[in-house]
Amino acid sequence: MTGELSVYRFFADGKWELVERFVDHETAVRTATALIDSVSAKIGLTARVIIMDDMDFTSFEWIRGRGLVFPTPHTQQE
Helix, strand or coil, X not given: CCCCEEEEEEECCCCEEEEEEEECHHHHHHHXXXXXXXXXXXXXXXXXXXXXXXXXXXXXXXXCCCEEEECCCCCCCC
């Protein structure tokens, strides 16, 4: 499975950007993690990071001040 995910960053002022498009799972998670750990996130400029699949379903969501909000432990499959 490659080229199915996109990573978006949302800023505190309401603007957003497409950071990665049509990447594999490993690249999407690596990119999202880097965005969450970035200086921009630490000082509050980055407010939200999501990973979306090719059908526009959110498969990962991080919100500043709340942390990882999706998937939650009860939504993860064993």
